[in-house]
Amino acid sequence: MKSQTRRQNKLSRSITANAVAAVICGYTSFNAIAADQNSLTNEEIETIEVRGIAASNKQDINNKRFSTGVMDSITAEDIGKLPDVTIADTLQRIPGIQIRRSAGEGSTINVRGMPQVTTLLNGEQFLSAGSITTLQPDFTDVPAALLSGIDVLKSPQADTLAGGISGTLDLKTRRPFDLEQGTTFSFTGEATRGSLSEETDPKLVAFAGYNNDDFGIIFTAAYDEGTLANYRNGTILTSSEVKDETTRDFNGDGDLNDSFYSQRFYGVMHRETERERLGLNTTVQYRISDAVTFTGDIFYTNMDDADRKQGMMIDNARGDNWAYSDSFIPRLDNDQGGQIYTVNDATFLARRVSAYSESLTNDRESTNVSMLFEYQGDGPLSGEFRYIHGSAERGHTENVAHGYLTSGAQHGLLRNDGTGATPVNPNGVGPDSVAVDFSRGGEYITLGFEEGFGSDINQYNLVSTYSENNFEEEATLDVARIDGRYEFSTEHLSNVDFGIRASKRDVERETYILVAPFTTGDLSADVMWKDSGASLGDTNGDGENSVAGGDLTIGHTNFFSDLPDGWVHQVSDFGPGGSNQSFYLIDPKVMDDPMAFQNAIYPGNKRLANPSRTYQVKEQTQSAYFKFNFAGELGDMSYTANLGAQYIRTELDMLQNQLGSARPCSLCTASEKTGEKWLNRDYSDFLPSMNFNLNLTEDFILRAGYGKTMTTLDIGKLAGGISVGRTRAGDVLAAELGVSPDLLVAVQGRQNGNPDLEPWRATNYNLSAEWYFNESGLLSLSAFLMDIESFVENGTVMMGLPDIDGVIRREVPVTTEINGEGGEIKGFELTYQQAFDFLPAPFDGLGTSLNFTYAPSDSANVDVYGKSLPIQDNSEKSANAVLWYEKGPLQLRLAANYRSDRLDSLSSAMGEGVMPFWTKSTLYYDLYAGYELAEDTSIYTSVSNLTEEKEDIYAQWSDNVITQNIFERRITLGIRTRF
Template identity: 50%
Template sequence: MKHNLSPFKRSRVSFAVMAAVLSVGAYAEDAGVQAEQVEVIEVRGIRASTERSLNTKRFADGVVDSITAEDIGKLPDITIADSLQRVPGIQIRRSAGEGSTINVRGMPQVTTLLNGEQFLSAGSITKVQPDFTDIPSSLVGSMNVMKSPTADTLAGGISGTVDLLTRKPFDLEEGFSGAALAEASTGSYSEETDPKFMVSAGYNGDRFAVLATLSYDEANLANYRYGSTDDGWAYAPFENHEEVSCWFCPKQDMNGDGDSDDAEFTYVSYGIMNRFTERERLGATVSFQAQLSDNWTFSSDVFYTDMDDADRHKGITADNAWGGHWHWQDQHDPINRGVLDNGHNLYTAQDITLNSPRVVSHSESHTNQRESTNFNFELEFKGDGNFSGKARFITADAERSHTENVAQGYLTNGLAHGLRRNDGSGPIAVNPGGYGPNPIPMRLNFKGKHPSLTGPSELQGEVFGSNINRYAIVSTYSENNYDEEASLDVLRLDGEYQFDYKHLEKMSFGVRVGQRDVTRDQFVLLAPFSNPVGEGSVNVMWKDQGLAAFDTNGDGEVSVVDGDITMGANTPFNFTSLPAGWVEKNSDFGPVNLGEYYFVDPRQLDDPFAFQNALYPGNIRGGVPGSSYKIEEQTQSVYWRADLSNDFYRANVGFQYIETDLDIVQNEVGDSICTNCPGEVAKDVGDIVTARSYSDFLPSVNVAFNLRDDVILRTSWGKTMTRLDLKALGGGLTISRARAGDELAASEGISPDLLIATNATMQGNPDLEPWRAENTDVTLEWYFSPSALVSVALFNIDLESFIESAQWQIAAEDGDGVVRRNVTVNGQINGQGGTMEGAEFSYQQAFDFLPGFWSGFGAAFNYTYSESESGKEGFGGEPLPLEDNSKESGNAVLWYEQYGFQFRLAANYRSKRLHTVSTPGGMGNIGVWTEPTTYIDMSASYDINDNLTVYMSGSNLTEEYESQYAQWEDNRMAQNIYERRFTLGVRGRW
């Protein structure tokens, strides 16, 4: 059964855009004019689009790859990122199985432009690369991937720049024309039928033209997560803890080898998770062009996107009570990985019994409401003389609201880790009907094709998980909620002067001023809890039934934490305690058979206030000042470029100079405003304002040598920079504090209840410098037919600076304002640089030289090798590459086009890549890697006549999944499962 998301909240702008689209479409229908089908907007046919893309590449000013709308529409690709992965050197990252963001030559520092200029995307307000799931591909006419810089291209990409080009109404044939499509998609696991509709209508008159496109689609995407639930929360606990002060380290022999000098690698939590993404997306464009006179042309564009989505999780997790019981594993067939710095032998295992103090039925919902509108106005002058110019004004706004809401239903009673409720009459188990008091043995096995997590087949005479009376909501909370909004204004003046002087062809020059404002307000939900041992109430974020009442040493006595004993509601899963429809039974865990369990329906969590208030009335927004900020970014730039040519070469040389001014308003984080919640939920005690400036001089040279009529040797050199993610600048400093306790209080002469500084997090560093690099390319291209190419490229990216995580010490105040110690700060700094170098090979050809039926075939193949160094070292001292870079990647496409029939089969390969660098306690840096993947896609279509086409496509035909391992290839720790998707559709044009 399909459930719709909340209705879109349409702005006045969105209604205006929709009205314009519909009015143009109605006008075209009333006119009854049958014009040439709208494929004149895009190149028709695979062979024709291949020729157009190669022609763009051949005569480009630098190293460029191009994709036309025919490629976007007829490759089996769901998003723009999926289409871009066909370009040599581009690797994509996936969200719910769809391509969402890209790397160019192994680096994500890629700028994306809209018609040659900056634009705002609601899914990535603080960044320069959008989330491509925001943007319907049908709104885009073509894409250019520029891998070498030119002086007149807006700087912002280290390894490349992607320019999304919309269709222009003057490109239409005269008169009215239009197109429409309707399609339905389904997934192999989601089994929903998802619709998509697109209509495009345009008119090209003698002196003016207009084009409008409207796209609407829904999607239900299944993906599953197996294994560790957190990439970074790991540890290497060791035996004989008497030798080291380590309260959570085990005393017993962990792996049964008879000695006490071992350590084991473990994560804090493992699970089998069902995850579904539901999305509604609307996109619209309206473009207008007018020939004001023979010399003056006016153009305007509106580019609008609106997307609501919900990412919902439900799964069974087993954990060690988040750090309280690190000795919870029994390793079967452990592998010795060597000796740690502390002298202990480190072991890992792929078959483990988790003696779980806590087993949870976990439900979670993340929702987003995103909306963006980009306006563009241009006035272009082309006179009879040598001078031409353009004035351009851009204004845009974007906003995003994000929520996260969690409900954890215990199957365990909580006694195994000392979690007890207390209403003032004495402690009892937080979940009296749950399993316990002993830990529950959960068998975790990574040795098969997919990881498995198996509960006890029988426990106390019943099948584990089958009795709804065993479940109760013990913990619920809503965190990481935020509202973001941004605005952008750009004024740009460009000029060009043609020369007829020896090799000098023309000079281009321009000035640009821009301002981007970003505001972020992050919050959690807090509810008032009564204080049975004190007066009044306290605000609580983590609403645990056993909140602040713990048996910390197992002696049966409940200690009071921070002077408060509070009690959450008693909310068992049975149908009399919770509203109707809140609880559902689920056995869908993808290809893994976990059994049937009960869950709080994640849809009930979509509205955090409604859900939290139903259990704990009176929720309020609690500010997170360390993650809230306001930033104003102003840029002023000038560029100059000279183009030179003769029969042997084409070249452009120039520079771009950019000044950047930043006004950064961070919040000073004060005392906590709640009980049992992270220290960052605190008072905002003032602003920290930083005003700073920096400048960049970016020269560039591109030269193409015509070695023969069909062979080009292309060389380029230039300096590049990428603007910072503003989130990395604006976050504040948060100091975490904990109760001193008796031992420290006695040694330092302080109260045991004093909150002392323990560590700190710098969520933003206003002193960060941008990524900067020096790029060199050499490419040899052979165009041996209009639809054929063989090329080889060598590239080098020398990173002068980049951003990396680091730790440093600062003096920090305790809760009474006295500085007694230094604490470690985790944050980001500018690294000392690194390198990215490699080679690309590309081949594509239409086999039109073959006879008859065989002349319809064609093929394309590309391969990229990129070697990188980040300057970091892993656990064994090995150098680590840049994150998310695959050393090897490639694409292969076989296509056929003849007699109205088109078919494509495409494969995309990535070698292993560094997913993240984790720092488990006791181990130092380890690399978390994603194993190699190959995705297979296909598409087919048939032209019933010149105006009507039926088509189908399939993505991820083999149901490829992505497995991750920690440090050692045989130490798998997680797996992401994506589904196969099929689409059927019909496309018409008039």
């Protein structure tokens, strides 16, 4: 692999390219533009095409060096080849970026601790099917092979679309005019195998391009399948409990005033994520005249995925005296004057043991179309017009099945068909105990059952099944913008950029559950939780549905041995540390179609809308910007600078559903819709920005940046429904309100989506020093400060809600999300890159890239001791190290990514604050090796997560690990050719 050069004879094309790059993104140095325009002639012009590790590193350094603000860049090493498996995995190599993983692969990112990051496609907004309501896509949607590079802009600039609090990503696709003249074809084939899933997955990438310098076209297609193992041990559902037990003396001090802290649900879970992904990109460029160029893009993604879980889950089902151990660990004082204890190794009296299966599916599709007209005449004025249309849709389903091994009698779950009360699982058993070891002496959490427990299929009964949190959402995006530049011939003012932009985004979501009719006697109701012990109760009070032993239950037994062929299989693989025993489980694959599965158990299912999570939002924005660009000399030093501002006005129309206290179904999560109304609001932001770059020497640059930023909230946090809690007025309140004592009046509410939330806003400061000691060497130190106006948190507001007769008489407390206190994130980034080409052969092929980020943060939340907690998912420290070797036909690269502990989520109130769940520090290694068989053909292998790193999640105390997410090693073999 090597860098290649080509020559062109067209002056206008290179000038236009420079001008357009500056207009769209402001990435090109104004000094460089001026130098290009002064020195270019109609003679041949040399252009570099990036190929190989060393060449891409040089290009990344060059992009950073000649940028007009603080930024980092990653360039694909060849057609269809970003350095890592996914876009997010590639981005984690950039200082200041931390990623979140889905099934072990990078899915979304934080920049300097904040996930409020705008992602652009070729300089403008685009719509992703995996994140229709937000501005950052789910990067698992987008095949990395479609991209030629990524820029991460960390200091705001007036001509960059506002939306990123901490930064902006610009995903870039290839352009036909960047290819060699004539035709270019490229093909990549891969096979990937997981160390735990033991599945072999294919990937194919095909590229075809043509360029005759006046017309060019590119077509890229990427298709892949993936089955990724993602085991979970420990807490399966994070439901924290403090047992205020008074029947045991935990510490042997003679009193009974101590408590036991635990999670209710423990288990071992075999989990696999299956994905099928297709990406298509077509780009056409046509030189209409010497002054006008047209570029058209179609960017299409389609991904179907299923996240399937199956495993054994135990819980105490509201029982007491659950954990027994000789090693209770004291943690902090409780309200009873004693202490709260935890255990790392305990025996649990499991009230319920469930064979749990779950299927979550997603169908995602998006199309983004862009049309760009660029004008570059002979005069000082240049500009462009761009129109974008995007559409995206997503369907999501959730389907759950609980198969009992225990009888249900242990926690009082009975059924009654009229002949008397019996356990819901009459063939079930009752284990004396289940051993849970959290000490991780063998590194993994283990769950130990009695020998032979669960070996008989006749002991299993499908007691409960349901499908909820399903939704269908769709969105459209339309953008029109005009950008211009006017050149000056003054000593310092180089040019001025200006533009206007208008956009419209419409989002619609319908959330629904599946309900089936349950009927007994004169009672009938639609039911979501289809449980063998479900009872509609004696609602008419005449005892008609009451029999000896309690109310009639409607659900029936569904023994595993009676289920259709292929539904049940035996599983013993629960990942490293899992039980070696075999259990019978419903195959989650048969649950991918919730309607078919639910109808096979309880016929007559139908979709029932859940209005509390159903909404429509129309967002319109109008913006304008100006930016003055300067370049010149200050004594013996050259400089570039820009000063500008962006004004943006946002208008929102939001559908807010009103919900009553009644439900439209029995045993369900849906609310009764009593009305709806459209809410309207608008707000404006003026966002000044400044960037100053001083070349102290030819190789040493100082940068300073200032800017105000804003980003709109997740639309799901703005819309939804308000549920109203009502009660009988009574004599005192009735007299105050002037109503009947029997009137049901509003007393409280719950709002899903707060239309009054303000967008995220911050003021950012950047300062960096960069030393480019050779063409492949960089040493830089960047400091940053983000002053964030407020964080979104749960809170209470007073709102006027209607009484049962529809009249609003007073304000009542409503729980919702609010704008809380703000805070600061400040830190620094240190980067070192170098190719060691000065070493004697064969070591002259070595190179390295190292970076470290320190970004502490604070929020308004505090832990159980009252200590301030950081922003969720932000690691205070992160680092990357890449060692590479490229010599002749051989390429090698070893990469490491480190993140320190990070706040995962917040649980129940305890002590002086809330119980925090933390993810322990992680260190991931990835390996790549390639060999060039011929000039344009290479074979390669890559290994991601080389050491099978896992995620340990602990509650407050680092030795109190409660959950483990276990990811696999994935090995890829591939071949790449181009001609």
